[in-house]
Amino acid sequence: MAAWKNLDTLASYGELSKLKNHVDIAKAMSGENGAERVAKYSVPMAAGLCYNYAAKEVDETVLAALEKLANEAELSEKFEELYNGAVINTGENRMVLHHLARVQLGKAVVADGVDKREFYVAQQKKAADFANKVHAGEITNENGEKFTTVVQIGIGGSDLGPRALYIALENWAKANNTFKMEAKFISNVDPDDAAAVLASVDLAHSLFIVVSKSGTTLETLTNEAFVKDALVKAGLNPSKHMLAVTSETSPLAKSDSYLTAIFMDDYIGGRYSSVSGVGGAILSLAFGPEVFAQLLDGAAEEDKLAANKNIFQNPDMLDALIGIYERNVQGYPATAVLPYSQALSRFPAHLQQCDMESNGKTVNRFGEPVDYPTGPVIFGEPGTNGQHSFYQLLHQGSDIVPLQFIGFRNSQLGVDVDIENSTSQQKLCANVAAQIVAFACGKKDDNLNKNFKGHRPSSIITGDKLTPASLGALLAHFENKIMFQGFVWNLNSFDQEGVQLGKVLAKRVLAHDTDGALKAYSDLLNI
Numbered sequence: 001m002a003a004w005k006n007l008d009t010l011a012s013y014g015e016l017s018k019l020k021n022h023v024d025i026a027k028a029m030s031g032e033n034g035a036e037r038v039a040k041y042s043v044p045m046a047a048g049l050c051y052n053y054a055a056k057e058v059d060e061t062v063l064a065a066l067e068k069l070a071n072e073a074e075l076s077e078k079f080e081e082l083y084n085g086a087v088i089n090t091g092e093n094r095m096v097l098h099h100l101a102r103v104q105l106g107k108a109v110v111a112d113g114v115d116k117r118e119f120y121v122a123q124q125k126k127a128a129d130f131a132n133k134v135h136a137g138e139i140t141n142e143n144g145e146k147f148t149t150v151v152q153i154g155i156g157g158s159d160l161g162p163r164a165l166y167i168a169l170e171n172w173a174k175a176n177n178t179f180k181m182e183a184k185f186i187s188n189v190d191p192d193d194a195a196a197v198l199a200s201v202d203l204a205h206s207l208f209i210v211v212s213k214s215g216t217t218l219e220t221l222t223n224e225a226f227v228k229d230a231l232v233k234a235g236l237n238p239s240k241h242m243l244a245v246t247s248e249t250s251p252l253a254k255s256d257s258y259l260t261a262i263f264m265d266d267y268i269g270g271r272y273s274s275v276s277g278v279g280g281a282i283l284s285l286a287f288g289p290e291v292f293a294q295l296l297d298g299a300a301e302e303d304k305l306a307a308n309k310n311i312f313q314n315p316d317m318l319d320a321l322i323g324i325y326e327r328n329v330q331g332y333p334a335t336a337v338l339p340y341s342q343a344l345s346r347f348p349a350h351l352q353q354c355d356m357e358s359n360g361k362t363v364n365r366f367g368e369p370v371d372y373p374t375g376p377v378i379f380g381e382p383g384t385n386g387q388h389s390f391y392q393l394l395h396q397g398s399d400i401v402p403l404q405f406i407g408f409r410n411s412q413l414g415v416d417v418d419i420e421n422s423t424s425q426q427k428l429c430a431n432v433a434a435q436i437v438a439f440a441c442g443k444k445d446d447n448l449n450k451n452f453k454g455h456r457p458s459s460i461i462t463g464d465k466l467t468p469a470s471l472g473a474l475l476a477h478f479e480n481k482i483m484f485q486g487f488v489w490n491l492n493s494f495d496q497e498g499v500q501l502g503k504v505l506a507k508r509v510l511a512h513d514t515d516g517a518l519k520a521y522s523d524l525l526n527i
């Protein structure tokens, strides 16, 4: 059994801490040195992707210290325990099995007499069969007409991942003739969200997937009722238009008002559930089950790399360790995720939840306070849009924010024009290359307003094209990175008690059980 220890008790962390500001990244990335680093500091990922960390503040000394840290913190052993079914989620006394939804890395995990891999595969097959029947016109509306649109009702992990993945693959599916149904999403309890989506769809030909692992989330249940009301008002029978994705123990599972129910379980956390029915149902309906299967294969391939004990062949662990160096030694407060791919426009929002809900904690997995910084603030937007927005602060602001770029050599649709001797895709790629060097090296100017200090570290994940498999690999990479960082910080990355207090107080407001500031704000908002 691996030993779970706080980061600041590890000897290797003491050694790493002495390496603050060890690498002058502006110097290291200048001239031919920079070219050598770009060639050298690169590790293959799954599905043809590549993690390049040349512009990070590392050299052989820092990397050797990170390797020692990985060994002392027993990161590989902890991952092995996780995928073999140890109770890693100590706060909720649960196993953590999202990897098992895409690959069996270790031995069979059996709970309550059920082989969990078999259970997840069976639910994927159930979603696939349902989707195939909808596409074939075997499951139709009450008039025997085909459904043309699918709307997911869910929030947090039951929305962000599936939404990001749908947007990421919409154009790819259209270009590859696998686009089956348009998908939309309702998440916010703001009535304008549901109302706008409902106004944009043809209700009679729409399927609604109610997605809630717990089956108790206020926003989702409210939006389900909102949609049911609209269906009834349109003279439609809601039970002929709705299916559920939930856990077998949830209140939704007991309802017979759905066309079908696809199950997940408590061992897959909401923010890690895109690979379960939570993402599987909508993506199979939108693009066909084969496309979802390709995404799972890409994730599985990346998971296998994450199990590699050599940090230099394990891009997920290496990325995690460099992030630890940046957060705990360099003291950087945030990380920006910057995909140079419009298709990944919602991917940073998904990672925001994945990372910040997992590692935004100040007590360790045993409930004791930790005395070091943990998860950074995560934010991001696609490039080049972000360049015309918040990059000013990234280049010249008072905080150094490490950057994680993502870029593809080819567009998804392949539709492009050559203007002034370059295509739009080339312009996009030129910008990301330029940004990496600008951030690292800066530019001297006597006018301080125009001076760029540089020394702003970044990495880039590159690939030929964003496909289902490379998207799966990307998803798994960041999930695994977050997991390894949680291990280093000795956190339980798989619960989220920090979201509870607000829910309790909101209930009190709605029940008019308020006083003091809560009452004053209730009055201010006319509740």
Ligand SMILES: O=P(O)(O)OC[C@H]1O[C@](O)(CO)[C@@H](O)[C@@H]1O
Residues within 6 Å of the ligand: 155, 156, 157, 158, 211, 212, 213, 214, 215, 216, 217, 220, 270, 271, 357, 496, 499
């Ligand atoms: O799928 P559910 O149970 O409706 O939960 C939705 C989301 O709510 C949260 O529990 C946070 O409130 C997330 O962790 C989760 O992804």
